[in-house]
Structure formats: C-alpha cells, structure tokens
Amino acid sequence: MPATILDGRTLAAELRDEVAARGARLRGRGIAPRLVVTIVGEDAASVAYVRSIERAGAKVGVDVTVDALPADADEGSVRARLQALGGDDTVHGVILQQPLPAHLGIRRIAEAMPPHKDVDGANPVNLGRLAFASGTEFVPATPAAVLLLLERSRRRDLRGVRCCMVGRSNVVGLPVSLLLMARDATVTVTHKETVDLARHTRDAEVLIVATGVPGLIRAEMVAPGATVIDVGTTFVDGALVGDVAYDEVAAVAGEITPVPGGVGPVTNVALLRNVVLAAERIHAVPSP
Amino acid sequence: MPATILDGRTLAAELRDEVAARGARLRGRGIAPRLVVTIVGEDAASVAYVRSIERAGAKVGVDVTVDALPADADEGSVRARLQALGGDDTVHGVILQQPLPAHLGIRRIAEAMPPHKDVDGANPVNLGRLAFASGTEFVPATPAAVLLLLERSRRRDLRGVRCCMVGRSNVVGLPVSLLLMARDATVTVTHKETVDLARHTRDAEVLIVATGVPGLIRAEMVAPGATVIDVGTTFVDGALVGDVAYDEVAAVAGEITPVPGGVGPVTNVALLRNVVLAAERIHAVPSP
Numbered sequence: 001m002p003a004t005i006l007d008g009r010t011l012a013a014e015l016r017d018e019v020a021a022r023g024a025r026l027r028g029r030g031i032a033p034r035l036v037v038t039i040v041g042e043d044a045a046s047v048a049y050v051r052s053i054e055r056a057g058a059k060v061g062v063d064v065t066v067d068a069l070p071a072d073a074d075e076g077s078v079r080a081r082l083q084a085l086g087g088d089d090t091v092h093g094v095i096l097q098q099p100l101p102a103h104l105g106i107r108r109i110a111e112a113m114p115p116h117k118d119v120d121g122a123n124p125v126n127l128g129r130l131a132f133a134s135g136t137e138f139v140p141a142t143p144a145a146v147l148l149l150l151e152r153s154r155r156r157d158l159r160g161v162r163c164c165m166v167g168r169s170n171v172v173g174l175p176v177s178l179l180l181m182a183r184d185a186t187v188t189v190t191h192k193e194t195v196d197l198a199r200h201t202r203d204a205e206v207l208i209v210a211t212g213v214p215g216l217i218r219a220e221m222v223a224p225g226a227t228v229i230d231v232g233t234t235f236v237d238g239a240l241v242g243d244v245a246y247d248e249v250a251a252v253a254g255e256i257t258p259v260p261g262g263v264g265p266v267t268n269v270a271l272l273r274n275v276v277l278a279a280e281r282i283h284a285v286p287s288p
Numbered sequence: 289m290p291a292t293i294l295d296g297r298t299l300a301a302e303l304r305d306e307v308a309a310r311g312a313r314l315r316g317r318g319i320a321p322r323l324v325v326t327i328v329g330e331d332a333a334s335v336a337y338v339r340s341i342e343r344a345g346a347k348v349g350v351d352v353t354v355d356a357l358p359a360d361a362d363e364g365s366v367r368a369r370l371q372a373l374g375g376d377d378t379v380h381g382v383i384l385q386q387p388l389p390a391h392l393g394i395r396r397i398a399e400a401m402p403p404h405k406d407v408d409g410a411n412p413v414n415l416g417r418l419a420f421a422s423g424t425e426f427v428p429a430t431p432a433a434v435l436l437l438l439e440r441s442r443r444r445d446l447r448g449v450r451c452c453m454v455g456r457s458n459v460v461g462l463p464v465s466l467l468l469m470a471r472d473a474t475v476t477v478t479h480k481e482t483v484d485l486a487r488h489t490r491d492a493e494v495l496i497v498a499t500g501v502p503g504l505i506r507a508e509m510v511a512p513g514a515t516v517i518d519v520g521t522t523f524v525d526g527a528l529v530g531d532v533a534y535d536e537v538a539a540v541a542g543e544i545t546p547v548p549g550g551v552g553p554v555t556n557v558a559l560l561r562n563v564v565l566a567a568e569r570i571h572a573v574p575s576p
Contacts, residue, residue: 111413125399128416131462160483168469174419177477181456184481186488189465193472195448200474 003253006149006229012265015148016060018288019269022276023061026285033279034063035093035119035272036085040078040104041071046097056268062275071101078104079112086114092282093119093275116281119274121175131178138274143175145266146208146229147183153255155206155227159184164204166190166197166217166243172210172231180206197221207253209243217244225254231263291541294437294517300553303436304348306576307557310564311349314573321567322351323381323407323560324373328366328392329359334385344556350563359389366392367400374402380570381407381563404569407562409463419466426562431463433554434496434517435471441543443494443515447472452492454478454485454505454531460498460519468494485509495541497531505532513542519551 026033035057037050050066057064069081078096085094094117100106113123121127121140130139139147155161163185167173173189180187190200192211198221201207209217210231222228232243242259250256257263280287314321323345325338338354345352357369366384373382382405388394401411409415409428418427427435443449451473455461461477468475478488480499486509489495497505498519510516520531530547538544545551568575 124416124419125413126416127419128412128414131412131415131419131458131466160481162483170419174466174469178419178462181462181477181479184479186476186478186482188474188476189469190474191469191472193448194474195450 003228003250003256004154005250006153006227006255006257006262008145008149008257008262008265011148011152012269015266015269015273019062019273019276020060022273022280022288026276026279026283027061029283029285031279031283031285032063032090033061033092033276034065034090035095035275036065036067036091037095037097038067038069038078038081038085039097040069040073041101042068043097049097053268053271057272057275060269060272060276062272073104075104075108078109082109082112082114086117089282091117092279093117093271095120095271096122117278119271119278121171127170127175127178130175130182138277139179139270140171140175141267141271141274142172142210142231142263143179144270144274145263146172146176146231147179148266148270149229149257149263150206150227153227155255158206161185161205162188162203163206163208164188164190164200165208165210166201167210167212167231169210176208176210211243213243214241215243215245217249219245219248219252222249222252224252226252228253228256229263230257230259233259233264291516291538291544292442293538294441294515294543294545294550296433296437296545296550296553299436299440300557303554303557303561307350307561307564308348310561310568310576314564314567314571315349317571317573319567319571319573320351320378321349321380321564322353322378323383323563324353324355324379325383325385326355326357326366326369326373327385328357328361329389330356331385337385341556341559345560345563348557348560348564350560361392363392363396366397370397370400370402374405377570379405380567381405381559383408383559384410405566407559407566409459415458415463415466418463418470426565427467427558428459428463429555429559429562430460430498430519430551431467432558432562433551434460434464434519435467436554436558437517437545437551438494438515441515443543446494449473449493450476450491451494451496452476452478452488453496453498454489455498455500455519457498464496464498499531501531502529503531503533505537507533507536507540510537510540512540514540516541516544517551518545518547521547521552 054064110122168191201221208229214234230242230244342352398410453465456479489509494515496517502522518530518532
C-alpha cells in the first residue's frame with residue numbers, strides 16, 4: 001500500500017484563509033501588518049525569495065518591504081538598523097536574509113534582532129525560550145511547518161513516539177528536535193557525524209530529514225508505516241529535489257510529504273502568520 | 289571486569305587548584321571575585337546549599353554572599369534586584385536559588401538575570417546561545433561537570449558516539465543534550481513519556497541519567513562497556529542515592545560515576561570557575 005501523501009499545498013491554503021482573515025481584521029482597525037526583509041548586499045537567490053514572499057504576503061494582507069544595506073555594511077550598522085526597525089511602530093516582523101556576506105558574523109548581529117518582531121527566530125533568545133518549552137515569541141517558519149504537517153498526520157499525538165531528526169541546523173534540525181521533545185516525543189538527533197545513520201532512521205516512527213543532501217534517505221532506511229517529513233530542497237538539473245528518495249520511500253512509508261508541495265508551501269504561510277501574530281501583539285488586538 | 293570509577297573528587301581537586309590560582313591572580317590585582325546567591329524566602333535546603341557553596345568558595349578565593357528577599361517579594365522587585373546586581377561592579381556572578389515561591393513565575397524573572405553574570409545559566413538567552421553552539425557566556429555548572437567527567441573518560445572524543453540522555457530538564461538533560469550534539473555525538477533524549485526506555489539506554493555507548501528516580505537504571509538496561517554518568521542525587525533513608533543501581537550496573541558498564549563522589553563535587557567547582565571567569569571578563573583580565 002503506497003504511503004498517504006501529506007499535502008502541504010492543501011494545508012497552506014487553509015492556513016492562508018485563516019491568516020487573511022486575521023490580516024483583514026487588523027486592516028479594519030487601520031493597522032497594515034508589515035514584514036521587513038533586511039538584506040545585506042545583492043544576491044539573486046535572495047531577491048527571488050523576497051519576491052515570492054511579497055506575492056504570498058499580498059494574498060493575505062501583509063505588506064512586505066525590502067530593506068537593502070550595502071554589501072560592505074559593517075556589523076555596527078547592521079545591528080543599528082535592526083534595532084531601529086525594533087522601534088518602528090509600522091513594522092511588525094523583521095527577517096534578516098541569510099547567508100550574510102563573509103565579513104559579518106551572524107552571532108552578534110542576530111542578538112540585535114528585536115525579539116518581539118523576530119518572526120523567523122534569528123535571535124538566540126527565541127531559541128532559548130523554545131528550548132525551555134516555556135513559550136517562545138515565535139516558532140520559526142520551517143519548524144512551525146513541520147509541526148503543522150505532523151498535526152495533520154496519524155502521529156498528531158507525539159507523546160512517547162520515537163522520532164528521528166536527520167540534521168541539526170539552527171534553523172531546522174535543532175528547533176524541530178526541541179519542539180518534538182516539548183511534545184513528549186523520544187527524539188534522536190542525527191547528523192553527518194552519525195555512524196550508521198540507517199540504524200537510527202529505521203527505528204523511527206516519525207522521520208524528519210533536513211540535510212540538503214538529495215535522495216539521502218533510501219527505502220531500506222525507513223521503517224514500514226513510518227511518517228516521513230522531507231524538509232530538503234535542492235535544485236538538481238532544474239528540478240526541486242528533496243532529501244528523501246521519494247518514489248522508493250513512498251512504497252514503504254505510511255505517510256510522506258512530497259517535494260515540492262510538502263513543507264515549502266506551509267513554511268511561507270507560517271512566516272506570514274507570525275507577522276500577523278506580531279502585529280496583533282504590538283497593537284494589543286487579541287489573537288483568535 | 290568491574291567498571292572503572294570516574295572519580296569526581298579527584299577531578300574536583302584538580303579543578304579547585306586551577307580556580308584557586310586564577311582567584312589568587314585576581315586578588316593580586318585588587319579584585320575579589322564575588323558570587324551573590326539571591327534567595328526569595330527562607331528554605332532550609334537552600335540555606336544548607338548556600339553554606340556549602342560558601343565553604344567551597346572560601347577554598348578558592350571566591351566570596352559568596354546571600355541576598356535574601358522576603359518570601360512575599362513580587363515579580364517586579366525580584367527582577368529589579370537582579371538588574372541591580374547586574375550593574376554592581378563588585379558582583380561577578382549571580383545565581384537565583386530555585387525553586388521560587390509558588391506566586392513567582394520563573395520565566396519572566398529568569399530573563400532579568402544579567403547574562404554576563406549568569407554563572408548557572410538561568411537566563412534563556414544563555415541556553416539559546418548554548419543551543420546555537422556558537423559560544424555561550426557560561427556553561428551551567430551541572431552540564432559542565434558532566435562534560436568535564438566525559439573529557440576524562442574513554443569517550444573523550446564524542447564524535448559519532450551514541451549517547452542517551454535520560455531526563456530533559458532545563459538544568460541538566462536539555463543543556464547536556466545540546467552540548468553533546470555540539471561535540472558531534474548522536475544523541476537520543478528520553479524522559480518519563482518514553483515508551484520502552486531500555487530499548488534506548490541499551491543502545492547507548494554513553495548513558496547519562498538525570499531523573500531524580502533512585503535506582504531507575506538497572507544492569508539489564510546498560511550495554512556492556514558503556515560509560516555511565518549518574519547525575520541523580522536523592523536522599524533515601526539518610527543516604528545519598530543516584531539514579532543508577534550502582535552495584536549491579538558497575539558490573540556491566542565500562543566506566544561509571546559513583547554517587548556521592550561523581551558529578552556532585554565537580555559541579556560545585558564548575559560553578560566557582562564560572563564566577564572567576566566572569567570576574568576575569570568584567571575586569572578584562574585574560575583567562576589562562
């Protein structure tokens with residue numbers, strides 16, 4: 001029996017309706033939710049990403065503005081810019097496009113991100129709060145998308161469920177692992193230094209993969225009936241490819257997200273939902 | 289062959305010599321390293337703990353002062369007190385004794401802890417930095433002690449090593465797990481909702497236990513030759529007992545920490561070492 005597809009586009013459409021309703025409610029009170037994307041230097045991939053966010057924002061009533069700093073901006077000026085955005089009442093969400101130019105260190109800059117507008121979780125204080133499971137300002141967009149998809153899966157109750165996270169990045173693997181632990185899952189975090197990766201992936205009831213290695217996960221590495229979430233997106237010969245060898249794994253797994261059409265579409269809406277949430281908080285409008 | 293004992297008292301004595309030398313160097317420059325322990329209300333266990341820290345501090349040249357707030361202190365006054373300590377140049381380390389009285393929430397209070405004096409990692413920003421593996425101000429004392437003991441073990445190189453953490457508390461399980469990941473271990477985090485705990489513990493090359501359940505880990509739950517670190521300390525019939533059934537597990541494990549005499553003695557010195565480190569930073573004295 002082939003795996004059930006966990007369809008990100010359908011889920012994204014539902015979330016978009018919710019976010020658009022909240023955006024309209026804010027606009028009815030004279031508040032235009034606004035996301036500022038700070039970019040240091042020019043970068044074709046960044047520009048394309050921002051365009052896609054702008055289009056998605058237009059559908060749900062979130063304005064998206066690019067704040068471009070020169071490629072040779074120094075640490076102090078990037079920090080000052082982020083702090084200024086923190087104090088600007090017309091701005092509700094701020095993201096800092098990465099990667100930064102090589103001369104800039106992310107750490108000290110990230111700590112200047114205003115936490116109450118940090119809709120994609122750049123400031124470590126937000127990962128700290130997330131780690132403490134004591135409520136974070138915002139769950140970053142990609143980890144939020146993973147959890148939203150799991151909530152629609154057979155594994156919506158994660159208590160005691162064996163989860164294997166492949167990848168431990170600050171933007172996906174680590175926060176997803178922490179969120180799974182907070183939901184009482186038993187979590188194994190694997191990565192490129194793991195010896196015998198299959199030993200761990202095969203033991204998982206829920207397998208989440210975020211490595212950027214196309215086709216890393218093969219059928220024999222997956223337990224029959226497992227729920228598989230593929231966060232990877234790499235362009236290979238012009239096509240978007242996940243970290244999971246989809247066709248063969250779909251023959252073994254119980255549920256699986258496709259690439260494209262899985263985590264990606266949900267991520268974009270999750271980001272905009274955080275912007276609307278930030279605007280509601282800043283203007284003291286109760287969230288639904 | 290019985291397990292090798294990972295002797296915390298010997299390691300603590302070595303660390304104490306190092307910390308005392310650094311303390312003496314600071315005093316030679318007219319700087320008296322000082323730790324302030326903020327306590328809200330009276331509590332016999334807290335008072336005993338502070339006395340033990342005072343004695344340990346006296347041996348290495350760290351002054352320990354108790355800052356007692358009334359039991360009915362409100363959130364604002366505790367926060368204000370922590371902030372004031374942050375601005376006091378004669379204070380280098382601050383810890384907030386827990387548990388707090390029931391009317392106080394730890395989260396908002398912890399965020400008022402000055403990060404540069406947060407020697408036991410109460411402020412989530414420090415756990416966030418630790419999670420980011422990008423350098424934290426201080427590794428909290430108990431997780432630091434676990435890592436110091438592992439550095440003296442056969443498993444000093446943790447790359448690719450299968451580690452199982454039993455317990456996911458904010459003070460031990462979570463930060464230890466993050467530190468192990470940062471050292472390239474493959475980490476499984478288990479806890480009271482884990483189904484079939486032995487399945488995970490038996491698979492571990494390094495097993496770290498911090499649950500407060502005396503004798504939870506039995507011989508049949510441990511892989512032959514594994515390195516076992518027992519963080520648990522519970523008084524049972526007047527004796528200090530760990531989370532590991534010591535006698536039977538010592539017959540199976542390759543290395544094991546005793547209770548008492550394992551993690552505990554190293555923890556106290558690790559805390560004082562953080563105070564000295566904070567004083568070195570605040571007064572711009574290079575650390576050795």
